Amino acid sequence: MQKPPLAGIEREGNGKPPQYPIESVDKALRLLLLLGERSEIRLTDASEYLHVASSTAHRLLSMLQYRGFVRQDPISRAYQPGPSLTSVAFAVHSRMDIPRAAAPILRRLADSLQETVHVGMLDGRLVRFIAAIESPSAVRVISRLGGTRPAHCTSTGKVLLAGLSADELDELYPDPHLEPLTEHSVRTLDELRAQLAEVRKNGFATSREESEVGVASVAVAVPDGGSRMRLALNASAPSYRFRPSDVRKACSALTDAAAELADNIG
Structure with a gap:
């Protein structure tokens, strides 16, 4: 099947073009816009889109990769959004749409479960909590809104890490030894994989x-829903009252709430 032409992504910001444009910066930014429309691009795509030699396209992609704005799939060699790009996108969304869309859902969830609830996102090896009730x-449990925790020590982080490929996980954790927060924290990459x-x-x-003595939690991933955002919902409670039956009840409520949130932000 013939690949559609790389068109329709040329966007202009507000105001006039700069008096002294920097062509290489413009080309790099155009590549990021291209990644906003496509899930991945190949070197030939970049060269064709920018109307430059493959060597020039490769240098631009290499710099974006160095800064974490793209990552290269080790098998297909295609370029995909990197952690820096997704972190910027998530930070912008967290300041605008996500807390507002999540607020009524979290409020009902907290009232139903009588526990603290959060929306979290993966930010490299950390989980960042962007909405809470x-x-x-x-x-x-006191809200962790605006805070971060190592992903491997939290239910929110683990449910998001579970959505990564084996290669993505290895890239995220090059060291097989993980830093624990408590004596109950996972300490090795093999243990985390299991x-x-x-x-x-x-x-x-x-x-x-x-992640914290006396605190237990359960989390489910928010379905993608076309937003390309990796989010999760969790319920956190004092560990003494978080029995298996409470986990099952929370999972059911969290799953319904996650589906509703996905519909609201998709």
């Missing part, structure tokens, strides 16, 4: 005192 209970396999099988992730 605290439990109405007197004894509750846990992620269970997460994929079960459809949810749990953490019991892995």
Whole structure:
């Protein structure tokens, strides 16, 4: 099947073109716009789109890769959005759409479960909490809104890491030894891989005192819904009242809420 032409992405910002344009910067930015429309691009795509030699396109992509704005698939050699690009996109969305879209959903969820609930996103090896509602209970887990935690120590992080390929996980964790936060934290990449396999099988992730003593949580991924954003919902509770039956109840409510959130932001 013939590939569609690389067109329709040329966008102009506000105001007049700069008096002294920097051509290489313009070309790099145009490549990022191209990645916003396509899930991946090849070197030939970039060369064709920019009307430059393959060597020039390769130098531009190499610089974007160095800064983390693109990553190259080790098998297909195609270029895909990198962690820096997705972090910028997520940060912009978190300041605008996500908290507003999530607020009524989180409020109902917190009232239903009587526990603190969060929306989190993957930011490299960290989880960043971008929306939250605290439990109405007197004894509750304090919101982590705006904070970060190592992804491998949280239910939110593990359910998001479970959505990565094996190559993406290896790229994210080149060191097989992981830094623990508590005595219950996962400490090796092999142990994390085993846990992620269970997460994929079960459809949810749990953490019991892995990021903070006395705190337990369960998380589910938010379906993509066309937004290309990797988000998850979690419910956090004092560990003493987070029994298996509570986990099952929370998973059911979180799954319904995650589907609703995906519809709102898709």
